[in-house]
Amino acid sequence: MNGAQDLGGMMGFGPIQIEQDEPWFHAEWERRAFGLTLAMDATRSWNIDMSRHARESLPPAEYLTSSYYEIWTRGVERLAVAAGLVSDEELRLGQSLAEPAPIKRVLKAEDVPAVLARGGPAERPIEQPARFAVGDRVRTRNIHPRGHTRLPRYARSRIGVVELVHGAHVFPDTNAHGQGEQPEWLYTVCFSGRELWGQDADATLTVSIDAWESYLEPA
């Protein structure tokens, strides 16, 4: 969706706020929000694409005025409600009003190292051959899906060159909506700065995105 998360090329946000000797967390609640998010991910009640979509589909004004861990917190709340694990009323009270829902797994402290080490590899076997090869010219599609997508607006309907072929990866556009992993070939596609931003762009600039095969057509 064309949400507030799709920031590439926007202007007016001001200078980058660089903090010297930045701590990993700026408050205790950030630690808890971070840990809660990862611990709930580990219950397998949703996948990473659903998590991203829950954050990114926040109303733009809310997304842009929330700090990162606030966005994560709102994401977990929405996901837990959507998965039927908690109700809005329970969230408001911070108290359980009904029996817990069945859950696939509860992350134990002793399992944290193994779960983090395993991570969530996104590569999957695929039968059909890759449609594109390194060096091919491709054009990104001009799509504006209402659901989740990882094709940024600034790189839609642009001509680029395939630089890397990564294998087949889980397709976020379906996986975020419970429509299966539907793995597709994933490519790194390079665009010149001028193709993306016009003739005034820095002539030395190249920008790449990682694009799933269905985002691309031959050019």
Add this chain to the structure above:
Amino acid sequence: MSQHHHHDHDDHSHLSEIELRVRALESLLVEKGYVDPAAIDALVETYEVKVGPRNGAKVVAKAWADPAYREWLRKDATAAIASLGFIGRQGEHLVAVENAPDEHNMVVCTLCSCYPWPVLGLPPVWYKSAPYRSRAVLDPRGVLAEFGVSLPETTHIRVWDSTAEVRYLVIPMRPEGTEGMGEEDLAQLVTRDSMIGTGLALQPEAMR
């Protein structure tokens, strides 16, 4: 958001809205039995104590010092980095990109905050923020200037927008005057920002 108002009529009255919200969420999820608070502690401890940019610095120093390792890193960064013990979440598919005199690499995630956790730890706030995410792809030289980095006009700028589950690690150029230095000393020259591409490796004089 971080304002603290102290009142004495309520135990929680000094907490901000987001603090109360996170506290309510944790209480509820723990009461329901979905979350073990000790697991939260273990997750936080992992990323506060065990994982961080020193991991990435070891990878870079080894690439500088060991041509065979550098070649492995070019061909299969995930395996080459795993061989040093750096694996897992947000590092499942790694690609190392090397700076050269005529090309400078910089990494961003315009859509969220994708970042190679096993080698760099959790991202700094600026990396996740709108100013960086919006401008890194449009005006990287302007962004670099804010980090105090000025590159020759002829240096090609290569920006990697991590839109999938592939994570990019920049291998900064090895500073001059570091011949004969061992990997441990070399790693001291490798900063977090130099591995994102918003900085350069430190000069050896900086270490004296």
